[in-house]
Amino acid sequence: MAQALAVETHGLTKRYSTGVLAVNQLDLRVRTGEVYGFLGPNGAGKTTTLRLLSGLLHPTSGTAIVAGAAPGSPASLSRMGAMVETPAFYPYLSGRDNLRVVARYASVPSSRIEPVLKLVDLTDRARHKFKTYSTGMKQRLGVAAALLKGPDLLILDEPTSGLDPQGTMEMRALIKELKQGGRTVLLSSHLLNEVELTCDRVGVIAKGKLVAEGTVDELRARSGGRTLRIRATPLEQAQRLLESLLPEPVRVIDGSLILNVDPAQAASINRRLVSEGIDVSELRVDEQSLEDVFLQLTETPTLPSPASGGGEQR
Amino acid sequence: MIASFRAETLKSRKRWANWILFGILMLTLLLFGYILSYVILKHPPRNFESPVPASVLIREVFPENLLANVLSPTSTIGAAIMIILGGLSTASEFGWLTVQTILIQKPGRAAVLLGKLANLAVITLLVSVVALGSAALTSYLLVTIDGSSSSWPPVSVLVKGFGALWLELAVWTAFGMFLGIAFRSTAAAIGGGLTYLFVLEALVGQLLRETAGIKEILRFLPGVNASAVNASFRLTFRSPNAGTQLVDATRGWITLMVYLVLFTILAIVIFQRRDVGGS
Numbered sequence: 001m002a003q004a005l006a007v008e009t010h011g012l013t014k015r016y017s018t019g020v021l022a023v024n025q026l027d028l029r030v031r032t033g034e035v036y037g038f039l040g041p042n043g044a045g046k047t048t049t050l051r052l053l054s055g056l057l058h059p060t061s062g063t064a065i066v067a068g069a070a071p072g073s074p075a076s077l078s079r080m081g082a083m084v085e086t087p088a089f090y091p092y093l094s095g096r097d098n099l100r101v102v103a104r105y106a107s108v109p110s111s112r113i114e115p116v117l118k119l120v121d122l123t124d125r126a127r128h129k130f131k132t133y134s135t136g137m138k139q140r141l142g143v144a145a146a147l148l149k150g151p152d153l154l155i156l157d158e159p160t161s162g163l164d165p166q167g168t169m170e171m172r173a174l175i176k177e178l179k180q181g182g183r184t185v186l187l188s189s190h191l192l193n194e195v196e197l198t199c200d201r202v203g204v205i206a207k208g209k210l211v212a213e214g215t216v217d218e219l220r221a222r223s224g225g226r227t228l229r230i231r232a233t234p235l236e237q238a239q240r241l242l243e244s245l246l247p248e249p250v251r252v253i254d255g256s257l258i259l260n261v262d263p264a265q266a267a268s269i270n271r272r273l274v275s276e277g278i279d280v281s282e283l284r285v286d287e288q289s290l291e292d293v294f295l296q297l298t299e300t301p302t303l304p305s306p307a308s309g310g311g312e313q314r
Numbered sequence: 315m316i317a318s319f320r321a322e323t324l325k326s327r328k329r330w331a332n333w334i335l336f337g338i339l340m341l342t343l344l345l346f347g348y349i350l351s352y353v354i355l356k357h358p359p360r361n362f363e364s365p366v367p368a369s370v371l372i373r374e375v376f377p378e379n380l381l382a383n384v385l386s387p388t389s390t391i392g393a394a395i396m397i398i399l400g401g402l403s404t405a406s407e408f409g410w411l412t413v414q415t416i417l418i419q420k421p422g423r424a425a426v427l428l429g430k431l432a433n434l435a436v437i438t439l440l441v442s443v444v445a446l447g448s449a450a451l452t453s454y455l456l457v458t459i460d461g462s463s464s465s466w467p468p469v470s471v472l473v474k475g476f477g478a479l480w481l482e483l484a485v486w487t488a489f490g491m492f493l494g495i496a497f498r499s500t501a502a503a504i505g506g507g508l509t510y511l512f513v514l515e516a517l518v519g520q521l522l523r524e525t526a527g528i529k530e531i532l533r534f535l536p537g538v539n540a541s542a543v544n545a546s547f548r549l550t551f552r553s554p555n556a557g558t559q560l561v562d563a564t565r566g567w568i569t570l571m572v573y574l575v576l577f578t579i580l581a582i583v584i585f586q587r588r589d590v591g592g593s
Contacts, residue, residue: 057590058587072417074421084414084591085414088410088412088414089415092328100324101324102321106420
């Protein structure tokens with residue numbers, strides 16, 4: 001049985017008046033009740049996508065359904081909470097008064113304010129003006145505002161941005177807590193560790209296009225799973241030789257050559273390098289980290305189709 | 315819209331800038347328009363020269379001239395303050411990015427802006443009530459202190475005068491609000507509005523007032539039409555500063571109402587269609 005979708009987009013495209021194509025034919029599906037990580041490098045189109053889903057931007061083409069209705073419509077907004085880019089509040093109002101303003105706009109009873117302040121641990125500072133808040137406090141107030149409506153869908157843009165390690169851990173714990181409450185969470189990030197720790201599924205966006213989608217394990221498997229790491233001297237000569245021998249691209253990371261090849265080829269590759277007068281000081285098989293997968297995905301917009309796995313290729 | 319209106323009232327009430335603007339308006343009206351005028355005209359300097367004697371001019375601050383005296387600064391300092399108020403109410407939302415916080419709550423864009431409009435309409439109404447009420451009280455106190463006699467304008471004229479005051483303040487507020495949405499910058503909205511008011515309408519308008527062609531254009535400007543409405547509430551004596559109006563009062567009323575509707579519709583259309591955020 002198909003799982004209900006909290007967010008669904010078809011060919012969603014946004015080209016700004018400056019001509020920049022920020023989001024390109026995006027087909028996104030976020031399932032109800034999951035924590036979905038929207039991953040991509042800076043400028044990949046994450047925030048633009050979240051703005052489109054929140055109704056802040058009008059799409060150039062394509063459609064989207066968010067919480068069962070068109071983005072930006074009262075029906076959609078009443079079921080979603082969002083914090084897009086930076087938490088923006090009135091500097092002359094206290095944290096509590098800012099939430100009062102948000103509650104009034106959202107037609108939410110003011111009795112909801114204290115529980116959300118407590119949830120994000122801001123009760124003690126709620127009477128202070130927003131302009132005196134630290135980055136972490138601003139971020140937590142943003143999450144509190146997003147939670148005021150008791151939304152089914154929560155959209156968080158870089159929720160740990162600017163937080164110290166303690167704040168980051170607390171935010172992760174909060175996201176997990178929200179998921180346990182049955183909410184759908186769509187969070188964007190460029191922090192791989194954060195996504196790996198909190199998300200059920202991940203969508204990777206690069207240059208406005210969704211280049212991969214699936215669980216972290218599926219993405220690892222799709223990208224070859226394991227790589228061969230070679231430290232050789234001279235490096236450039238080794239890279240040229242391997243590129244002439246292998247169909248796969250050879251990447252250089254931290255002074256090592258990274259090859260997406262069957263580890264069984266390690267011995268023959270080693271022999272060939274040595275026969276060409278290249279010194280090999282290290283040769284080992286690496287399990288791919290999400291970072292490797294991410295770099296591979298965002299550097300190469302189109303990937304070969306996966307042989308297996310639940311994630312779909314775009 | 316009601317939800318948005320309730321949120322706007324809370325924001326406006328807690329914003330110091332609004333109270334400061336209100337204070338400046340009241341100070342200008344009561345101190346310069348009444349108290350200082352009374353003191354100077356009661357004890358005119360030796361070199362005081364005027365085609366109308368000070369003993370007659372002083373009646374400007376008495377109840378019989380309440381409407382003319384209150385409406386007089388509406389086209390200048392009143393207009394400037396309301397442009398700033400309107401500009402701040404919308405442009406600040408873009409400056410602080412709070413516009414996106416608002417727009418991801420429940421109401422749609424039109425409801426958000428209509429709530430803001432309703433709030434500004436109530437503010438201008440309250441400003442009009444307080445301005446007219448405090449001017450009336452000050453006027454009564456001054457005529458009592460002076461020991462002179464004066465009569466209030468008829469109720470129908472008072473109501474009409476109050477309507478004119480509210481309409482003019484509302485037009486300038488809507489102008490500021492529209493500029494705030496169009497420019498998305500507080501500095502540009504306020505700077506643009508004040509430049510228009512004091513340079514284009516006041517300075518250039520006065521200098522080129524009798525120039526053919528320009529005169530026709532001036533007839534359509536809000537400040538010129540507001541002046542025509544104000545001039546219909548005459549002083550009880552012939553003021554040496556009274557000039558001829560480019561349009562009659564009826565046309566002034568209609569033009570101001572058209573401007574109020576126009577600025578409102580333009581603000582809503584731009585706000586509805588425009589992207590929030592991004593490049």
